[in-house]
Amino acid sequence: MNNKVYDVTGKKKIWFLISLALIVVIAAVAVIRGVEIAIEFKGGTIISYAYEGDIKTEDAQSEIEDLLKTPVTIQAGENLASNSNSFSISFSYDEGLSAELQGQLTNLLKEKFPDNKVELLDSNDVNPTSGREFFTKCLIAAVLAAILIIVYIGLRFKQISGWSAGVCAVIGLIHNLIFVFGTFVVMGYEINSNFIAVILTILGYSVNDTIVIYDRIRENVPLMPKSSIAEVVNVSTSQSLRRSIRTSVTTVSTMVVVSIVAYIYGVTSILSFSIPMIVGMIAGTYCSLCIASPLWVWWKEYRAASKKKK
Numbered sequence: 001m002n003n004k005v006y007d008v009t010g011k012k013k014i015w016f017l018i019s020l021a022l023i024v025v026i027a028a029v030a031v032i033r034g035v036e037i038a039i040e041f042k043g044g045t046i047i048s049y050a051y052e053g054d055i056k057t058e059d060a061q062s063e064i065e066d067l068l069k070t071p072v073t074i075q076a077g078e079n080l081a082s083n084s085n086s087f088s089i090s091f092s093y094d095e096g097l098s099a100e101l102q103g104q105l106t107n108l109l110k111e112k113f114p115d116n117k118v119e120l121l122d123s124n125d126v127n128p129t130s131g132r133e134f135f136t137k138c139l140i141a142a143v144l145a146a147i148l149i150i151v152y153i154g155l156r157f158k159q160i161s162g163w164s165a166g167v168c169a170v171i172g173l174i175h176n177l178i179f180v181f182g183t184f185v186v187m188g189y190e191i192n193s194n195f196i197a198v199i200l201t202i203l204g205y206s207v208n209d210t211i212v213i214y215d216r217i218r219e220n221v222p223l224m225p226k227s228s229i230a231e232v233v234n235v236s237t238s239q240s241l242r243r244s245i246r247t248s249v250t251t252v253s254t255m256v257v258v259s260i261v262a263y264i265y266g267v268t269s270i271l272s273f274s275i276p277m278i279v280g281m282i283a284g285t286y287c288s289l290c291i292a293s294p295l296w297v298w299w300k301e302y303r304a305a306s307k308k309k310k
Contacts, residue, residue, distance in 0.1 A: 005238045009230040012294035019175060019291060026182030035185055038192030039073075039126050041135060044092035047102065048121040049109060050084045057087050060112045064089060067108060068101070073190070086121060097123065138196045145203055146170045157214050160221055164299050169210045172292035176206045179283040180276050189272040198276045206284035209247070210292045213240045217293070229300050233293050241289065248285040252278055 008015075039046065057074045064072050072091040089105075102123060109118045153166035180198055184191060216236035224232050255278045262270035 005235050006241070007234055008237045008290060009233050009294045009297045012290075012298060015290040015294060022182070023175075023178055026178060026185060029182070030185045033185065033188075036188060036190040038190040039090045039092065040193070041132060041191065042092055044090060044126050045097045045123065046088055046090045046126060047097070047105065047123045048086055048088045049106075049118050050086045050121050051113065051116040051118045052084065053116045054085075055087075055113045055116050060109060063108060063112065064105065067105060090126075097125075134193075135196065138200065142199065142203060146173065149173070149207055153211065153214065157218055160214070160218050161300065162214075164303075165214055165296050168292050168296040168299060169207055169214075171295060172210060172287040173203060173206055175287050175291055176202055176280055176283045180280040183276040183279040184272070187272075187275060189276070192272070194269070194273040195276070198273060198280060201277065202280040202284060205251075205281060206287060209240075209244050209285060209288035212243065213237055213288055213293050216240050230297050233297050237289055237293055244285050244289060248281055252281050255281070 057076060061072065061074055064074075068091060070091050072089050074087055074089055076085070076087045102120075106118070106120050149170055150163065150166035153169055154163040156162060157165050177199055180195075180202055183189075184195055189195075213233075213236055216239050217232055220232050220236050220239075224235065227235075255274045259271060259274040259278065262268075262274060
């Protein structure tokens with residue numbers, strides 16, 4: 001057990017200002033740079049090509065975008081049917097891709113890579129309906145999870161006014177999810193199924209740390225009858241500090257190793273999961289220690305001051 005008591009609640013204004021400043025930065029970057037949304041959520045076209053040898057598709061990206069008059073995403077792969085290399089070009093196109101424009105794109109690639117025998121494999125229009133339905137269902141699941149968290153904490157910690165603690169825990173979760181969203185925006189990752197996976201994982205991960213601290217508060221309240229709520233929370237948070245940091249370091253280290261391996265092998269699909277997970281887990285630990293509990297203390301102090309005035 002950690003015997004040193006840190007004045008976490010006494011610095012709550014500093015923690016709140018740090019989080020607020022970072023959230024403002026995230027909002028500014030999102031407005032200035034825009035948010036990349038995956039094709040399955042907004043609809044568009046995916047065209048696949050087979051080729052021989054080695055090519056650098058990024059060399060042709062600017063020319064493809066000039067031809068199509070829209071940003072494109074190029075992903076390398078392998079065509080298992082013909083045992084050949086392949087790459088896909090995905091982009092949003094409100095009016096669909098005409099046969100003439102598709103032919104111009106194919107000719108452009110053949111001229112750009114004359115020695116690689118570039119051949120059209122297939123072309124598909126992606127309907128955003130299924131992606132939007134998936135996103136909506138995940139959003140509903142997240143909202144229901146937030147409601148259940150408030151109910152659970154309210155019932156389990158009713159000795160310490162658990163309903164307000166539950167609301168503060170959910171506000172902390174929203175805080176963490178904003179940081180995950182910010183990672184996708186700053187890194188230029190698409191909002192896709194990986195985003196949903198990270199969000200749902202962080203929902204469970206973050207609330208666990210917060211509940212551990214609340215459990216300590218519940219145990220310490222009868223042991224510290226003459227102490228203020230701020231003092232009880234400081235002691236409880238200090239007692240949970242080592243456990244929270246160790247858990248965070250272990251899980252973050254695992255994700256760092258995954259990120260390094262993915263970067264070496266150029267697996268960007270894994271990076272767009274592991275890096276936001278790292279940020280989300282760090283934000284979750286920070287929030288549990290410095291945001292959720294101090295916010296609850298502020299709530300309790302505000303309510304107590306209001307009652308005194310009345």
